[in-house]
């Protein structure tokens with residue numbers, strides 16, 4: 001775990017510059033909201049959205065909770081790429097655009113492949129609907145090695161470090177063209193089978209299909225965008241191996 005140093009000086013820092021931000025607002029007649037936002041060195045995309053709500057438009061909608069990359073609710077498309085708004089520093093985007101000679105306006109859109117609610121807010125049902133049943137909710141990383149844990153905790157364990165942000169679903173080119181399970185859900189199946197091989201007969205048939213493990217075209221976009229290193233594509237390949245082995 002990294003040590004985070006809180007330096008109160010960053011809150012007193014004056015705004016360094018103004019950044020232009022375009023926010024998709026598909027349910028509005030204008031379709032886009034355009035704002036000029038003062039930013040500091042540490043300003044993130046979620047800070048920008050909060051500034052817009054406080055100073056320009058309190059009706060702007062987006063999802064967020066933790067503000068530090070652990071709840072998975074703030075996923076969106078930032079300058080064309082799927083990312084978490086709370087861990088994306090706005091000046092990194094501006095500096096990159098300017099270095100490449102592009103327009104430095106930051107463009108924000110809602111995650112595709114989710115159920116759109118309004119502005120940048122989406123309902124993540126398409127992410128959750130295919131998760132294996134009875135696979136629990138706690139992350140493995142929350143275990144303290146060597147410590148004693150109550151036996152019933154097993155029931156709440158979930159795979160690796162998935163924060164259920166849905167970026168893998170939004171980035172997957174296959175989901176855009178045909179019915180395909182969420183990469184995170186397929187990774188959860190593989191993880192569940194590693195932990196509980198006695199569930200093989202129950203779980204494997206649920207992913208042995210073209211909308212399951214065999215639907216993957218190996219674009220690897222899910223692994224590229226995943227902010228917590230789950231590497232869903234690796235888990236899908238491992239699921240395919242398990243299916244082949246079970247077939248004999």
Ligand code: SF4
Nearest residue numbers: 162163165166168226
């Ligand atoms: S596998 Fe990664 S990208 Fe997909 S929902 Fe989990 S954390 Fe997000």
Ligand code: FES
Nearest residue numbers: 067071072074086
């Ligand atoms: S607000 Fe929790 S991950 Fe961004």
